[in-house]
Amino acid sequence: MNGLRTALTELWGLFVEDGRYALAIVVWLLLAWRVLPLLQLGRGWNAAILAAGLLAILVESVLRRARH
Amino acid sequence: MPIDWTHAGATVLAAFLASLVECVEALTVVLAVGATRGWRSALAGSATGLLALLLLMVLLGHVLTRIPLHGFQLVVGALLLLFGMRWLRKAVLRAAGVLALHDEEAIYRREMQALREQGDARPGLDKLAFAVTFKSTVLEGVEVVFIVLAIGAGRADLLWPASLGALAALLLVVALGLAVHRPLARVPENTLKFAVGVLLCAFGTYWAGEGMGYAWPGADWSLPGLAGGFLVVSVLCVPCCRRLAAVGAKEPAR
Numbered sequence: 001m002n003g004l005r006t007a008l009t010e011l012w013g014l015f016v017e018d019g020r021y022a023l024a025i026v027v028w029l030l031l032a033w034r035v036l037p038l039l040q041l042g043r044g045w046n047a048a049i050l051a052a053g054l055l056a057i058l059v060e061s062v063l064r065r066a067r068h
Numbered sequence: 069m070p071i072d073w074t075h076a077g078a079t080v081l082a083a084f085l086a087s088l089v090e091c092v093e094a095l096t097v098v099l100a101v102g103a104t105r106g107w108r109s110a111l112a113g114s115a116t117g118l119l120a121l122l123l124l125m126v127l128l129g130h131v132l133t134r135i136p137l138h139g140f141q142l143v144v145g146a147l148l149l150l151f152g153m154r155w156l157r158k159a160v161l162r163a164a165g166v167l168a169l170h171d172e173e174a175i176y177r178r179e180m181q182a183l184r185e186q187g188d189a190r191p192g193l194d195k196l197a198f199a200v201t202f203k204s205t206v207l208e209g210v211e212v213v214f215i216v217l218a219i220g221a222g223r224a225d226l227l228w229p230a231s232l233g234a235l236a237a238l239l240l241v242v243a244l245g246l247a248v249h250r251p252l253a254r255v256p257e258n259t260l261k262f263a264v265g266v267l268l269c270a271f272g273t274y275w276a277g278e279g280m281g282y283a284w285p286g287a288d289w290s291l292p293g294l295a296g297g298f299l300v301v302s303v304l305c306v307p308c309c310r311r312l313a314a315v316g317a318k319e320p321a322r
Contacts, residue, residue: 010207014214015150021157022150029146033280047282051273051294055301058153058269062160066309067316 021061028053076229078291079219082267083233086215089260090208091241096172096251097204100179101197109197116198117205125213129227132217142279145272148218152268159262160302164309169258172251215264219271266302270295 016022032050041049094114102110132140161167179200186196212234220230244252273294277284284290 010210014211015147015154017154017158021153025149025153026146029149029276032276033142036280036282044283044285046280047277047284047290050277050280050282051297054149054153054269054273055297058157058160058298059301059305061157062164062305062309063312065157065161066164066166066312 018061018065021057024057024061025054028057076226078267078271078295079226079229080233080236082219082264082271083212083216083230084237085260085267086264087212087234087237088241088255089257089264090212091238092172092252092255092257093170093175094205094208095241095245096176097179098201099245099249099251100176101183101201104180104183105194105197109194110201112193113198113201113203114205117202117209120202120206121209121213124210125216125231128213128217138279138281140279141275144218145274145276145279147214148268148272149276150272151214151218152265152272155261156265156269156298156302159258159265160305161309162258163262163306164313166309166313172253172255172257176251176253215268219268262302266295266298269298273298 029050032046032053036046036049098110098114101113158167162169183196183200216227216230216234220227241252270291274284274291286293
């Protein structure tokens with residue numbers, strides 16, 4: 001049981017270190033997937049906005065961590 | 069199916085660099101265990117771990133190539149982004165001095181001290197040595213398996229280049245380990261993590277976009293463009309983080 005818990009904790013740790021950061025990535029992916037097509041910007045724009053959002057999340061997270 | 073080298077080159081590079089980082093970390097533990105409790109059990113644990121990983125990779129690779137591509141690309145892209153953006157964030161913060169750099173020599177000394185405190189190794193197979201190297205190899209190796217499968221599985225023809233990249237890194241680290249018998253402390257781990265983080269983020273964004281059904285401007289050539297974007301933004305973040313951390317450190321003294 002302990003071994004399983006350790007394995008699951010390790011597996012979780014591969015993807016999530018800062019909960020807020022991971023949540024922001026997941027929420028942005030969901031928004032980009034479900035909401036961007038409704039704006040009818042054109043498929044090339046959707047891809048570019050998806051990438052820009054991820055870059056913004058990275059910048060916000062590292063600056064927030066550096067500040068504290 | 070012919071290999072598309074726009075993707076395959078980046079795939080080999082990402083798998084090689086990521087595997088290099090993980091193999092160096094696993095080697096440090098194997099060396100510490102081998103030097104304190106004997107090489108036979110240490111190497112047996114590591115070899116068993118490698119076999120378990122190989123089995124896992126063959127099983128998962130077999131299953132993954134049979135899943136419908138679009139939904140799968142989205143899931144793999146999301147997981148790659150969670151994984152890669154975690155690496156890139158940490159690499160930026162380490163480069164800026166906000167987080168401490170990974171120190172293989174210090175880890176090596178700590179491991180050796182902890183193992184010495186467990187008493188002398190028993191004759192025959194030493195269970196502690198076996199367990200420690202098995203665990204270390206599997207834990208570091210699972211990350212390699214994930215990276216290889218995730219960057220390679222977006223297209224079935226990329227699994228081989230990704231596997232070759234990982235295998236080349238493993239062979240290089242084993243050869244260096246045999247030659248120097250010391251932790252590979254001079255490997256610029258954070259620079260490698262930075263590069264791998266950038267590549268994983270680029271792949272993750274690309275696969276996620278493909279999975280959502282979006283067309284990338286420039287098609288396959290958007291992959292180097294994405295890598296360039298993540299690299300430039302991350303590099304620019306380093307001095308900003310350094311300045312913010314310096315300001316934060318001064319504030320309590322006021």
